Every structure is written in C-alpha cells, then in structure tokens.
Amino acid sequence: MKKISMMIPVYNEEENVLPLYDAITKCITEELSTYDYEILFIDNKSQDTTRAKLTLLCQQDSHVKAIFNSKNFGQFNSPYYGLCQTSGDCTILMCADFQDPIEMIPRFVAEWEKGAKVVCGIKTTSKENGFMYFLRSCYYRTIKKMSDVDQIEHFTGFGLYDKSFINVLRELRDPTPFLRGIVAEYAPDRVEIPYQQAKRRAGKTHNNWYSLYDAAMLSFTSYTKIGMRLATLLGFIMSGLGLIIALVYLVMKLIWWDRFVAGTAPIVLGVFVMGSVQLFFIGLLGEYILNMNTRIINRPLVIEERRLNF
Template sequence: MDKREGVKLLKLISIVSPCYNEQDNVEQLYLRTRDTLAEFPLLRYEHIFIDNASTDNTVPILRRLAAQDQNVKVIVNARNFGHLRSPQHAILEAHGDAVAMLLSDLQDPPELIGDMIREWERGTLVVVAIKNTSDESGLMYGIRTLYYRAVAALTNVRVFEHFTGFGLYDRTVIDIIRSRFRDPYPYFRGMIAEIGLPYKAIYYNQKRRERGITKNNFYTLYDLAMLGITNLSKVPLRLVTFTGFMLAVLSALIGTGYLFAKILFWNRFDIGVAPVVVGLFFFGSVQLVALGVIGEYIGSIHSMVQNRPLVIERERINFTDEPQV
C-alpha cells in the first residue's frame, strides 16, 4: 500500500459551526477545535463555518483563516436565513464519516468533541451533548427544563432534555436525514430524536457567553419551542378538540341550569348581564387559543409546501465541489 492509498483510508471528521456576527469568537473557536483534533493524528478533519450574512468582521476573519488552513471551509449566505436553515445546509454539505455540530458562541466547549470522537470510534452512531448544569440564570434553566418535560409528555418520541444539537453523528445518521427528511424549515434536534438510533449522552456545564451578544430573543425562542411541539406531537390539536367538546357540554349544562332556575324562581331569579359578558370573554379567549394552536400547524404545513431551499449561497471558500441538492 502506497502513501496515497494510506491517506485515502483516513476517516474524515466534519465540524459544522454556524455563525452570525461572531467576530470575537470564530478565531478562538477555530484554534481550540484545531488543537482538539490534533489529538487524533489518524483522522482528517474539515471545519465548515457557515455565515448567515454577518454585518461585522466575521467573514473577513473567516477568509483569513481559510487562506491559512485548507481544513477551514466557509459558506457565506446571501442573507440571514435563520438559526435553523443555515446549520442544516452546512450539515448536508459536510463530507465527513462523522459530522459534529458546534455553535460559534463558545458556550459549548470544543474540547468535548474529543470525547465524542472516542465514543464514535467505539461504534456509537449518535453522541449527544447534554448540558446538565448551566451558568445561565436559574430561572431560565428551570423554564427550559419545564419545556422539555412538557414536550416529552406530549409525544411518544424520546426527547433529549437540554440538548441543543451539540453532538457528533455518524455518516449513517446524516444520510438518513438527507434522504428521509425534506423539511425546508428543519428542526434538527427533533430529527435526531425521531431517528431513534442508539446513542451515548455526554454531560457538560454550559458556560455563559463571554464575548459578543446573544442572537436569541423571545421570538426565536418561541419559534423554536413551537417548532419542537408541532414537529413531534399532534396532542395539542387533540386537546383543542377535546377542550371544545368539554366546553360545549359545560355550556349546555350551565344553560340548562339557568333555564330551570328561571322557571322555578321566575320572579326572584335575575340572570343579569355579568355572567353573559364573562362567558363571552372566556369562550372568545378559548377560541383564540385554539385558533393559535391550529395556526401553528398550518404554518408548518405552509412552510413545507413552499419547498424553498434551505439557503442561497453568496460565496464558498476551500470547497472543490458544487452545493449539494
């Protein structure tokens, strides 16, 4: 076997790092990831940064890193396609025998990828990183815990609690995602749960963001929460139907009670306006909530039937092939 044949046998690890306005973090992320992968001389690696049309110096920094290191590959999107579509596109562009997701804010430690690779080399197809502690506020961590447990109660799919997508996935998993999931607005962590292959959980403490500002706001968190529920469960729709039925029965019973009370106590019983007003506001609120739940599912269907591409690329660096479809 010559040297070139030996190189061909080396397995490739792909690291995918989505970023948006992370000029203070991307170089540190690259250096720490490179040092971690240096512990595995028998593996090749590529570090794919996909930039969501940053408005700061993130892209120039990535261009410089890519010029210095051919292992660094960069995709620059034409615009900001959001925090769900952009990472999914990069995952599908990765060629590795295993693909790791690593965000660019440095709240998740790049050094943990070494432990993931060792577990993968032992034959584990899915290695998920679970934050069992966090430096964020206790209130926010508690709210997240309640959300994950609510989703788990609404579905029969095993949900990974406090799993953000940080992990390493065998090529088998990536091929399943490519061939079976054609979602233009993908929920990656839900896909991993839905596939259901054997996995290994690695636990860690998630640090606070040290540099830059978070891109998460109420809308993005709400969007992610609703996407998780609508992708994994139909229970909310069934609850709407059940609630409507129960309220209809309750309304019939209350109406019948008022009728008999008026007949029996005609001169003394006064229905009054207040119960009618309160009832109208109550049932109106229930209807709005029901319409909102139904609307979330219709919105998911709308995104699906549009069948838009995940992203449109403006530029790619150090790639030798065209974007995959």
C-alpha cells in the first residue's frame, strides 16, 4: 500500500489545526482510501495553544506526527526541514490556514500516479488583498525575467513531491533553502495545476513587509546575477561620464580661465547623485554577502525541542 505524507508547517494556528486535521482525514479516508497516510505538523515555536492541540491529536491518532522546534526558525527553514522528515511515497505540503484547498489533494495524487514527480499548485486568482496580489505578480514576473532559472509564477510551495525529489532536498544540505527556486531548478516532470487561493479561515497572517522583503531578497540573491552586473555596468558608465565632465571642465577653465565662472550647485548635485548610487549598490552587495555568509556558516535548518509519534 502506497503512503501519502501530509506536511503542514504551523505557527500560532490554534483556531485552524483541529478543523484542518478533520478536513484532511475526511478527504483521505473518503477519496483516497486505498492509501496509507501520515499527517506531520511542524510547529515553529507557537505562543498560543497550538502545541497543546497537536499533542492531543498525536495521542488520539497514530497517523498524526508532530515536531516542535526549539525556537522560530523562519518561514523557509521549518517547512523545508519538515519535508525532509516525511516517510511517504509522496509528500503534500500545504499551509494551515485553509488558503490551500483541501480538494486539490486527490488531483495532486492523480497526477502523481500518472508519473509526475512534482505537482505544483499555481494561484491564478486570489481572494486576498488585491493590492498585495498585484505586488506579488510584479515580483514573480520580475524575478522570472532576471533569473537564469525559469522561476514559477504564483507558486508558494503548495504541491506534491515524490519521494525521489524529497531525497534530492535531503541531499542539498542548503542552510537557507528557497523551496520555490529549488523546485524550479531541480524538479523533473513537473505538472502545474491552477487554483483560486481562498481567504484565511481564521487568525491573522504572520507575514509583514519585512518578511516579504526577506523572501524577495533571498530569491533575488540566490537566483540572479543581474544586481551585481548592473552595479558594474552602471559604475563603469558613471565613471566614464565623470571623467568626460572633468576633462570638459578643465579645458573650459584653461581656455576661458578669466571669464569662466561655475557655482557649487553642479558639484553638490554630482556628489549627491554619485553618493546615492553608491549607497544603493553597497546595500545590494550587502544582501549578497549576507546570503553567502549564512551559507558559509552552515547552521542547522532547525533545532528540535521534541517530536511526537515518530
């Protein structure tokens, strides 16, 4: 009997874990009854009653497993680590807030049975804030054009991963994994299924502008070279223009030295423009260096506090 692993990362989802467990269990037992299954929750140091409810679920149902992290290790490390702890022939990753439709599970499995190693859920529409969806669309299109890897637009990680691809994730040993980029780069025989993203069932999102910026910079510095190439090219052009302006200024000074008058405004403007360009690219360079530094240090993805039902 083939085994399906459901992997759900959670953080302060006390209102959602029990209804989600009920919905997943009902879906699998009614529509995928010929499969064995496990439901793995990985908790990123919740501060509410999420852990108590997960502990109760593990006591009541041997199909449920839980990993409790010793602290919050971020929105990328915890799900990636959880995927690597599953034992099924395939693993389905989904969020805990019901924005990823439960009814997609049988469709994912059907595509997997046809031979797909990775099945990606692609948001074609969303009931979230329209402005945020627009910004996400701009980001996805921008990173796709800049990256050497053909990035997947509106893919959040929601999808099915064959055991062979889970083994690839285990072997990568990436201390700062960006799953969306890894799927785009390494996933063989990928199938994409569109869906409409629903509103969060309960609770509130834990993403803010900083976390969204962090995600954008991780993908940008991991999968593009254009930032540093642009800095080099623009620096070359600006230095050339600066040299030309300096030579013109010198010639005019030598020829019309007695009549040549120049105020300080051009100098001040030049200093501010050049300084702002330099600061921008120093900051961009810093993002690349931060990414490199994290990988060189090679810290563990997460540190577990405890695990249940393993």
